[in-house]
Amino acid sequence: MSVLDTGTRIEADRAPAAAAAAEETPLRRLAADFFESRVAAAAFALLCVIIALALLAPAIVPQNPYNLAEVDVLDSRLPPGSRAMAGYTYWLGTDGAGRDLVSAMLYGLRISLAVGVVSCLIATVIGAAVGLVAAYAGGRVESLLMRLVDLQLSFPAILIALMLIAILGKGVDKIIIALVTVQWAYYARTVRGTALAEMNKEYVEAARCLGFGHARILFRQILPNVLPPLIVVATVQAAHAVALEATLSFLGVGLPRTEPSLGLLIANGFEYMLSGKYWISFFPGVVLLATIMAINLVGDQLRDVLNPRLRR
Amino acid sequence: MTAPAAAAEPLARPATLEVADLRTHFFTKAGVVKAVDGVSFAVAAGEVLGLVGESGCGKSVTGYSILGLVDPPGRIVSGSICFAGRDLVGAPEEELRRLRGSRIAMIFQDPMMTLNPVLRVDTQMVEAILAHRSIGRRAARELAREALAQVGIPAPERRLRAYPHELSGGMRQRVAIAIAFINAPDLVIADEPTTALDVTIQAQILHLAQELCRKTGTAMIWISHDLAVVSSLADRVAVMYAGTIVEQGRAGDVVGAPLHPYTRGLLGSVPSAVARGVRLAQIPGMTPSLLDLPPGCRFRARCPRAGEDCGVEPTVSSPRPGREVRCWRPHLEAAA
Numbered sequence: 001m002s003v004l005d006t007g008t009r010i011e012a013d014r015a016p017a018a019a020a021a022a023e024e025t026p027l028r029r030l031a032a033d034f035f036e037s038r039v040a041a042a043a044f045a046l047l048c049v050i051i052a053l054a055l056l057a058p059a060i061v062p063q064n065p066y067n068l069a070e071v072d073v074l075d076s077r078l079p080p081g082s083r084a085m086a087g088y089t090y091w092l093g094t095d096g097a098g099r100d101l102v103s104a105m106l107y108g109l110r111i112s113l114a115v116g117v118v119s120c121l122i123a124t125v126i127g128a129a130v131g132l133v134a135a136y137a138g139g140r141v142e143s144l145l146m147r148l149v150d151l152q153l154s155f156p157a158i159l160i161a162l163m164l165i166a167i168l169g170k171g172v173d174k175i176i177i178a179l180v181t182v183q184w185a186y187y188a189r190t191v192r193g194t195a196l197a198e199m200n201k202e203y204v205e206a207a208r209c210l211g212f213g214h215a216r217i218l219f220r221q222i223l224p225n226v227l228p229p230l231i232v233v234a235t236v237q238a239a240h241a242v243a244l245e246a247t248l249s250f251l252g253v254g255l256p257r258t259e260p261s262l263g264l265l266i267a268n269g270f271e272y273m274l275s276g277k278y279w280i281s282f283f284p285g286v287v288l289l290a291t292i293m294a295i296n297l298v299g300d301q302l303r304d305v306l307n308p309r310l311r312r
Numbered sequence: 313m314t315a316p317a318a319a320a321e322p323l324a325r326p327a328t329l330e331v332a333d334l335r336t337h338f339f340t341k342a343g344v345v346k347a348v349d350g351v352s353f354a355v356a357a358g359e360v361l362g363l364v365g366e367s368g369c370g371k372s373v374t375g376y377s378i379l380g381l382v383d384p385p386g387r388i389v390s391g392s393i394c395f396a397g398r399d400l401v402g403a404p405e406e407e408l409r410r411l412r413g414s415r416i417a418m419i420f421q422d423p424m425m426t427l428n429p430v431l432r433v434d435t436q437m438v439e440a441i442l443a444h445r446s447i448g449r450r451a452a453r454e455l456a457r458e459a460l461a462q463v464g465i466p467a468p469e470r471r472l473r474a475y476p477h478e479l480s481g482g483m484r485q486r487v488a489i490a491i492a493f494i495n496a497p498d499l500v501i502a503d504e505p506t507t508a509l510d511v512t513i514q515a516q517i518l519h520l521a522q523e524l525c526r527k528t529g530t531a532m533i534w535i536s537h538d539l540a541v542v543s544s545l546a547d548r549v550a551v552m553y554a555g556t557i558v559e560q561g562r563a564g565d566v567v568g569a570p571l572h573p574y575t576r577g578l579l580g581s582v583p584s585a586v587a588r589g590v591r592l593a594q595i596p597g598m599t600p601s602l603l604d605l606p607p608g609c610r611f612r613a614r615c616p617r618a619g620e621d622c623g624v625e626p627t628v629s630s631p632r633p634g635r636e637v638r639c640w641r642p643h644l645e646a647a648a
Contacts, residue, residue, distance in 0.1 A: 212443050225429070
């Protein structure tokens with residue numbers, strides 16, 4: 001067994017602290033730091049509620065707003081608290097097409113969040129891969145990729161998204177393509193910056209000395225170290241994606257009118273705002289605001305917690 | 313300058329590694345830095361060779377040259393590195409990559425820096441195995457557990473699940489050593505692996521490394537700036553100065569009766585308990601810039617024995633059996 005029994009005993013005495021901390025994973029430490037801030041904890045709770053509502057929407061809402069058979073046009077633009085013909089109460093009123101706002105909003109939330117999260121994930125994968133390869137390859141490859149990123153970031157996101165939608169047409173998949181296109185560059189830039197710093201660390205040198213191949217070093221050794229800033233950017237960009245999707249839908253170029261996301265609901269109610277029927281735009285607006293704010297607050301706290309320079 | 317034989321003393325066992333007249337230069341904008349300039353040595357299986365010298369004398373570059381990991385603007389200009397019957401100089405990158413970590417391994421100075429901070433010990437060890445062997449993850453993990461036990465880590469199963477920051481410095485270096493030895497290499501290059509550790513832990517690590525080499529028959533090059541540490545560990549010692557080996561021989565001989573004035577100076581600047589109250593001897597001056605080496609002996613400007621003849625670069629001579637010295641005026645009179 002041990003070739004050095006005396007040494008073993010000496011060091012075993014010195015290591016109780018390490019043994020006690022052995023069960024502490026980075027994730028647990030992260031969680032403990034994260035919930036130190038009450039605002040962040042509240043934002044996280046709110047976000048969880050929002051996500052749960054969106055996931056469970058079909059089970060908890062009284063009406064399927066996409067099923068025209070369930071929607072009664074005669075109930076259109078009813079104020080909050082009105083009784084439906086079908087017997088239930090429109091707690092937040094109905095929109096111009098007679099859809100129950102609670103139902104429409106939660107279904108809209110599903111679409112908004114799904115589009116945000118999916119586009120965010122795809123953009124993360126593409127951006128991280130581009131950033132890692134650029135940092136690792138260096139030279140011309142790096143210059144080429146990073147100038148592409150610069151070019152991408154020099155255009156306003158909404159402009160590129162509008163142009164893409166104009167070319168591709170409407171639809172959830174098209175929106176996701178547009179969002180990924182305008183967002184991958186942020187990830188690439190962040191990942192490249194962090195990866196460049198990581199590359200100079202000795203564990204990369206040690207990995208080379210162990211005869212690891214390029215892919216193994218990049219994705220098994222460097223990538224895990226690049227994750228913290230990547231997660232932060234992903235959270236912030238998820239909020240951006242949700243907002244951008246809402247903007248596109250509000251402008252009427254995003255999703256089909258029959259399946260309204262939050263942005264489209266706001267747009268639907270916009271025309272009735274001045275006639276006193278505030279609820280059609282107002283409530284979806286509040287939900288959108290709460291969602292984006294919650295994601296941003298969570299992202300901010302994550303950034304603080306994951307930033308080693310700010311760690312106390 | 314003549315290319316000396318790898319070692320004057322015939323090795324007891326066939327050499328695992330034979331470096332002959334190795335020159336690794338860095339072609340910087342400021343000029344050519346001759347970091348390694350004509351280095352020759354050999355290491356046999358199970359033998360520990362101490363490579364000693366000041367910072368920047370080319371010890372580490374020698375190590376990286378053997379691994380084929382000299383980054384541009386540096387490159388191996390000439391010489392040969394014979395390992396397992398192959399000359400590694402000019403060998404294809406893929407072949408070198410397969411040697412690294414499996415047949416030639418490296419241990420670094422700071423185990424905090426060389427272990428990946430966000431990966432658990434088992435992940436890192438399993439990765440090191442899977443990079444060179446096609447076995448299952450479970451079998452690899454079992455090997456990793458055995459390797460940890462081998463280097464004297466108590467409760468290896470629990471340590472496997474630990475992150476590097478949860479381990480003490482000595483423990484981390486043991487993990488690093490376990491990783492280096494995990495694929496049963498023929499040669500391990502240890503680059504100042506005890507410099508960052510406490511003296512007590514240092515002794516344990518030295519002992520451990522020595523034991524592992526003896527047991528597994530692995531040859532080891534122990535790079536250090538500390539002649540005292542090396543002499544207690546190594547079988548043979550090579551002293552480097554400004555890119556060349558100025559003296560080599562059996563550890564006891566070199567430390568007991570140094571032939572080169574530089575070795576003598578190095579030993580003189582070690583604080584010892586014996587010479588209490590006596591002012592430490594210093595080597596005057598500074599190491600010459602590797603960018604602009606003076607003609608003749610590189611140590612001439614700092615050497616107390618320098619004379620006219622030192623204006624010509626000294627050749628390697630073997631004034632005593634098993635000893636090599638690169639000096640015109642070695643300390644022959646003092647030796648018993």
